[in-house]
Amino acid sequence: MSAMQRKKRTEAFLLGNEAVAEGALLAGCSFYAGYPITPSTEIMEVMARRLPHVENGVFLQMEDEIASAGAIIGASLAGRKVMTATSGPGFSLMQEQIGYACMTETPLVIVNVMRGGSSTGLPTSPGQGDVQQARWGAHGDHPIIVFSAADVRECLEMTITAFNYAEKYRTPVILLLDEITAHTREKIEIPRPGEFEVLSRLLPTMPPEWYKPYEETVRGVPPMPPIGTGYRFHVTGLTHDPLGFPTSRPDEVKAVTERMFRKIDRFFHDIQIVDHDQTEDADTLVIAYGSVARSARLAVRQAREAGVKAGLLSLKTLFPFPRPHVEKLLRTCKLVLVPEMNMGQISREVKRVNCGITTIRTINRVDGQIITPSQILKEIA
Amino acid sequence: MAEVTQLIHQYLRHNKKFPLVFCPGCGIGIVLGSLVRSVHALGIPKDDMAVVAGIGCSGRIAAYVDFNTVHATHGRALTLSTGIKMASPHLRVLTVMGDGDALSIGGNHLIHAARRNIGVTALVVNNFIYGMTGGQCSPTTPFGSYTHTSPQGQMEKSFDVVEMARAAGANGVYRGTVFHAKALDGLLQRAMSRPGFNLVEVLTPCFTQYGRGNKFRSPVEMFQWLKDHVVPREVYDKLDDKAGKIPMGIFVENDEPGLEQRHAAMRQALADKGGAGS
Ligand SMILES: Cc1ncc(C[n+]2csc(CCOP(=O)(O)OP(=O)(O)O)c2C)c(N)n1
Ligand code: SF4
Numbered sequence: 248m249s250a251m252q253r254k255k256r257t258e259a260f261l262l263g264n265e266a267v268a269e270g271a272l273l274a275g276c277s278f279y280a281g282y283p284i285t286p287s288t289e290i291m292e293v294m295a296r297r298l299p300h301v302e303n304g305v306f307l308q309m310e311d312e313i314a315s316a317g318a319i320i321g322a323s324l325a326g327r328k329v330m331t332a333t334s335g336p337g338f339s340l341m342q343e344q345i346g347y348a349c350m351t352e353t354p355l356v357i358v359n360v361m362r363g364g365s366s367t368g369l370p371t372s373p374g375q376g377d378v379q380q381a382r383w384g385a386h387g388d389h390p391i392i393v394f395s396a397a398d399v400r401e402c403l404e405m406t407i408t409a410f411n412y413a414e415k416y417r418t419p420v421i422l423l424l425d426e427i428t429a430h431t432r433e434k435i436e437i438p439r440p441g442e443f444e445v446l447s448r449l450l451p452t453m454p455p456e457w458y459k460p461y462e463e464t465v466r467g468v469p470p471m472p473p474i475g476t477g478y479r480f481h482v483t484g485l486t487h488d489p490l491g492f493p494t495s496r497p498d499e500v501k502a503v504t505e506r507m508f509r510k511i512d513r514f515f516h517d518i519q520i521v522d523h524d525q526t527e528d529a530d531t532l533v534i535a536y537g538s539v540a541r542s543a544r545l546a547v548r549q550a551r552e553a554g555v556k557a558g559l560l561s562l563k564t565l566f567p568f569p570r571p572h573v574e575k576l577l578r579t580c581k582l583v584l585v586p587e588m589n590m591g592q593i594s595r596e597v598k599r600v601n602c603g604i605t606t607i608r609t610i611n612r613v614d615g616q617i618i619t620p621s622q623i624l625k626e627i628a
Numbered sequence: 629m630a631e632v633t634q635l636i637h638q639y640l641r642h643n644k645k646f647p648l649v650f651c652p653g654c655g656i657g658i659v660l661g662s663l664v665r666s667v668h669a670l671g672i673p674k675d676d677m678a679v680v681a682g683i684g685c686s687g688r689i690a691a692y693v694d695f696n697t698v699h700a701t702h703g704r705a706l707t708l709s710t711g712i713k714m715a716s717p718h719l720r721v722l723t724v725m726g727d728g729d730a731l732s733i734g735g736n737h738l739i740h741a742a743r744r745n746i747g748v749t750a751l752v753v754n755n756f757i758y759g760m761t762g763g764q765c766s767p768t769t770p771f772g773s774y775t776h777t778s779p780q781g782q783m784e785k786s787f788d789v790v791e792m793a794r795a796a797g798a799n800g801v802y803r804g805t806v807f808h809a810k811a812l813d814g815l816l817q818r819a820m821s822r823p824g825f826n827l828v829e830v831l832t833p834c835f836t837q838y839g840r841g842n843k844f845r846s847p848v849e850m851f852q853w854l855k856d857h858v859v860p861r862e863v864y865d866k867l868d869d870k871a872g873k874i875p876m877g878i879f880v881e882n883d884e885p886g887l888e889q890r891h892a893a894m895r896q897a898l899a900d901k902g903g904a905g906s
Contacts (some may be wrong), residue, residue, distance in 0.1 A: 321711025
């Protein structure tokens, strides 16, 4: 890119939530349905202002989160790139619809700005308590992709990535933010269209009579035409055959379930997005995500200044859990710290991978307060 | 007969979907017939039809018809329909729901779809019971009726679907029955050719789960009951003794534009002001 082009980029002073909306629009989102809840509301408000200016853009405030998830599923089936945003209680309400989207392989982006506590908890305080819900909130066996973001720039980037992966893998993608990230205002450069990859779902090229919406394919991800374009097929949350019709034949049930998992497993490496910060020679490793990763970055720098070989692995992909990256570092580090604003939801995954290889210590904070750099630094030293 | 065969060939899915899952004597098959005849009579291309159904016996209709079909989660069919219609306003969206689907778990979505005036046709298949889960009471189960979860007789009052849709602001509200199949075709076609949210309640017997427990001796008797108790609205209005009678026909007809039309107009107005892209 030439210096000229670079100049034309706009800079903006944005909240994390506003950056999510910006990223969605850049990724081609033209349909948003939601229900207000703190601390996610700014995402919705920006979309309400901006979408009417987008070609055929639709913004809807629905009667609740179940309806919001339903509306975006419908719009996605009709070919749109869609998003909703919510926080814990609303996310819980959406779970049945998220499961339906997994089963019907409908691309969606769902942003959950986590707040503290369970139930209505701490509406304006940060927490990271929905990590395992994002993975396992919907009933039954299904794969899903869960991302997180640590700062405002990442909010924008990971939203674009979330759209791309939803489309590429025909699956719901959950983006988890915490209240700090969502409500931090920072100056970022807004990329211009064309500066980043935008993916759209694969469309069928065969004649409609040959099309099978849930066909076994090499990638495991069958093409998906918008409804109303000549490919008439049946969509159901019931376990279905390659044509989409309900089946309970064991071979067909097994096939569709295994393909759903395989489409994610096969591209496991593509989906692992992590940031390494001085991990090459580290013997003390911090694994963090969200705003905690920012605190950890500073703590690691300060530890280095004090002569401790510390490093940070910050996770942008939470699920499928980036096992290869973590496992490698577990073998080389003497101590692994996992600070989180919950009672230990990602440390569970780290321990599962660890199997006694090294020492793992958790730092858990559930009082609605941020985990500070000094709190992490104290444990490193 | 030849005409019927032709319709079957044109609109039903032949491979793998038959026989029907419905019990002998069930009225849902007649609803299915009416749906197909109505689409045919209106000349809607198959690709332009989207049938979205909820979960329940009536929700199974979707799998049999050769349109774009979606079998949604229980109670949420209208939410998916809203997304489909707003995303692709050229599609004719027909939403099929059972009474439990539409009024119990989906009650809030129903009143908001009506208030929002989204351009879909809601077909509420009212059999007064939860058929698929084996005969529990629903919000339309008549007071005093026996079901598996009202073994002492239903103690709660029931919803009047028509009144509820009217109160919520639906553009069009209709009631028919599967006994009056021809009239039902007419009502459905009327509902489907109008703007905004239009709701058709269709009364239909479920002998298996409702009839048997409530002293009906056969499905035929249930059809007979519909014949004896449901009367055209014009007749009903003039009756001195309305007790036990149910009116059918047209209850509301307004011409408010659907929400999708309002959105399109709003976007156009913004574009005219030169606001596009801002
Ligand atoms: C969230 C949820 N709760 C409960 C059920 C179980 N369920 C399936 S169908 C049904 C009710 C069916 O009754 P109705 O909607 O009146 O349709 P019918 O079968 O009578 O046509 C219920 C409760 C479900 N599928 N999902
Ligand atoms: S249970 Fe009732 S509604 Fe369901 S198919 Fe049988 S008769 Fe019809």
